[in-house]
Amino acid sequence: MPTRMVVNNSSAQYHRLTKSSDDGFIDLQFVRPPPKVPWKAISLAVVLxxxxxxxxxxxxxxxxxxxxxxxxxxxxxxxxxxxxxxxxPGSYHVRLAFYAYQGYQGYSYSDIPDFGD
Incomplete structure (x- = not known):
């Protein structure tokens, strides 16, 4: 049976980390920018x-x-x-765009495909 070797390094000094208020994050990082309105997709949906x-x-x-x-x-x-x-599809996407424009909860312009613009 192999024996374990325990190393006791008593020269290491441990101390409690101080809690700092600066954690490197700012509140603006977590705010979503307003979504870009996909005008081409909305116009195609209206035409359809x-x-x-x-x-x-x-x-x-x-x-x-x-x-x-x-x-x-x-x-x-x-x-x-x-x-x-x-x-x-035209009526579906026009409805999505209308509800996003009106600001209904759960509807956003990001739900409409934007053709990679």
Missing amino acids: FVVGSILLTIGALLLSGTLIDQKYADRTWPVLILGLLMFI
């Missing part, structure tokens, strides 16, 4: 929302038969699908 709404309205009129003759009914579903594909 408006064009999607127009396409959905045209698609509904095509589906009801009030806009064109029934022999052109094959144009109805692509217009509706394209309108939905544009309306859904």
